[in-house]
Amino acid sequence: MSNDAVANAGDTASHQGAKRHGPPVKRLMAPAVLFLMVWMIVPLAMTVYYAFENYNLMMPTMRGFAGLGNFEILLTDGTFWAALGHTLTLVMACLAITVSLGLVLALLFNKTFLGRGVARTLAISPFFVMPVVTGLLFKNMLLHPVYGIVSWAMRTLGFEPIDWFAHYPMFSVILMISWEWTPFALLILLTGLQSLPEDQIEAVRLDGASRLQEFRHIVIPHLGQVLYVVVMLESIFFLTSFAEIYATTSGGPGTATTNLPYYIYQNAFFQYDIGLSSAAAIAAVILANIFAFFLIRFVAGNLNAGGQR
Amino acid sequence: MEQKSSLGLAVIGWLVAIVMFFPILWMVLTALKTEQSAFSMVPEFVFTPTLESFKTALSQNAGYWHYAFNSLFTSVMSTLIGLALAIPAAYAMAFYPSKRTDFTLVWMVSTKFIPAVGVLIPIFLVYKTLGLIDNNWGLIALFVGMNLPIMVWMVYSYFKDVPKDIVEAAEIDGASTLATMFRVILPLALPGLASTGLLALILAWNESFWSLTMADHNAATLAAFIASFKSAEGLFWAKMSAASVMTVAPIIVLGWFAQKQMVRGLTFGAVK
Structure with missing residues (x-):
């Protein structure tokens, strides 16, 4: 409503002034904004609505307001807490590995x-590999307990090969994701x-600063901002x-690698809940959003300070 | 001294590169083997390469082309639609900023941080009602939604590099907003628009979450094709590798060219 009013006011102004003023800003922006509304904001609102509903696709008659019922079930479900724990483990471990190695x-x-140039290009290639392929x-060619090349290398060196995905599932998942994201x-x-x-x-070098001092006082503060962005985006x-x-563990063995997205996927697509x-x-x-909050604040701050760098 | 240390660096640098690239290399080598030699306890480093597995993966039966077409169609269409939506929005914000421009930009980034699982269930239910499950256009719309915030930001940052005087000069000459946009600004920003498109294409092609949950067969992309080898347990390693190489290779090559743009786009212009 109020948007229309503003748009009309803009149009009127443009008619009064010379024709070149009053660009159709609203009409240029509307398609993108509407699209994001329909595909992101509306579904998000619907998710909130469903979260307070009794709604199982297998029991279509039992619908109705559930109050906090779903949340009570969720909070008493051990698998949910395990999934939350796995999610945090995954995020923390992958962050530690990719950021320090990176x-x-x-x-x-x-x-x-x-x-x-060529070496760098080869080193960043894993980032472009489709996750399913990774x-x-x-799971097969590298870490297969019998036929994987890692098992062969271990046998050659005199070790017992390990069934990585069965015995160290979380480690294996972390390894894969870190390989993709270190680049x-x-x-x-x-x-x-x-x-x-x-x-x-140049200036601190002329002043006779050591390499270490140079690193601590110039490189680290400058990189700090970049590190911040990397950490937030990666999380x-x-x-x-x-x-x-x-593509690998399907959340298992048991629920050993079930993270939050996988838990939701299973409950929706297999339990129909x-x-x-x-x-x-x-x-x-x-x-x-806890992570995004900090990043968005940073990006918004950067926007205002845009001209400086 | 300098020579020596740079030789040491070269050795370490190349070692790192080889370790990081090895899994991809191993996949390529496996793709060039026969099924028997691909599935062997002692890996064969020296062998007669054969394109047999590529032929099998490409044969009518295995259906690589079906999935490749879907991948290509969905990623190209979503890129074009994304550009068509992002360019006008970015144009308005870059050349006619208002008090609300910053808010709109930040709001757009914030939609990028709604995890896909957060909207998965309603989208699945609505798509089911509308018959958009297992439909190319259903996936295209999701890819557009996923990439649009990044695309608006990138195009915006490229438009910001164009001097504002040019727009003003064109308008004083009596050109309309649309004419100015199409005839004056777009040609100037073309390299930036191309990089934006390239990044969107890469992200859409590699997208796996929606491709695996919203498509069955008709609209299934290469992500689903590769995932279908999941249960093969060593029977088709060479074929699986050949299909994977054909899935990954074009994007790796595009990615090599898009390194810089990648940084700019994925960090929302915070790191250039």
Whole structure:
């Protein structure tokens, strides 16, 4: 309503002034905004609604307001808490590995050496591999307990081969996701390193600062912002890991690798429990928002300070 | 001294590159083997390469083309529709900023942080009612929704690089908003638009969550095709690898060219 009023006011103004004023800003923006409304905001609102409903596709007659019923079931379901724990383990472990390894590799690839461009390109390639492919590649050709190349390497070195996905399922999932995402951290941190303030580095070098001092006082503060972005973005992607688990462990053995997305998927697609899985989805949204809150604040702050860098 | 240290660096750097790239290389090598030699306890590093597995994967029966077509169709269409929606919005925000521009931009990023599972259930139910399950257009719409915030931000940041005077000059000459956009600004921002499209294409092609939950067979993409090898337990490693290589290779090559744009797009312009 009020939008229309503003739009009309804008149109009127444009007719009064010269024709060149009064661009159709609203009409240019509307398609994108409406699209996001319909495909994101409306479904999200519906998820909230379902979370308070008794709604199981197998029992179509038993519908109605459930109050906090779904949340009570959820909070007393051991699998949900396990899934929440697995989700956090996955996020923390993958963050620790990808960010630290990514930082070391970014520092390495920031130096000049023979064939650096090609080496860097090879090193970041895992990021472009489709997650399902990663899953099957690791489960079969690399980590298969008998025929995988890792098992062969272990036998050759005199060790007993390990059935990674059966005995260390979470480790295996973390390994796969870290392999895919270390290149992402590397790429972004490297871009950050390459935009270091060269003049400042020159200046402290002239002042006789040691390499360590230079690193601590110039590189780390500058990289701090970039690190922040990497950590936040990666946590949001790690929180929603799905395809790697789908293609390998299917959440098992037992529920050993069932994370929140997989838990919701199972409850919706195999238990047909719309109410319960919606309640779990709300939990996932809240968790993602805790991380997103900080990132969005950062991005918005960056927007205002846009001209500076 | 300098020579020596850079040689050491080169060795470490290449070692890292080889370790990271090895799984992909191993997949390519497996794809070039026969099924018997692919599934062997002692891996064969030296062998006569054969394209047999590629032929099997491409044969009518295995249906690579069906899935490849769906992947190509959904990613290209979603990219084009995404650009058609993102360009006008970004144009309005970049050249006619208002008090609400910042809010709108941040709101768009925030929709990107609704996890897909958060909207999975209503979308599944609504799609079921509308017959959009296992439908190319249903997937395309989801890919557009997934990529639109990134695309608006990227196009916006490229438009911001275009001097505002150009728009003003064109308008003083009497060009309409649309004419200015199409004839003056879009050609100038073309490289940026191309990179935006490239990133959207890569993300849509690799998308796995919606492809695995919203499609069965008719609209199934390569992600579903590869996932169908899940239970094969060693029977078709060479064929699985060949199909995977054909799924991953085009995107890796595109990705090599899109490295810089990737950073800009995925960090919402926070890191350039």
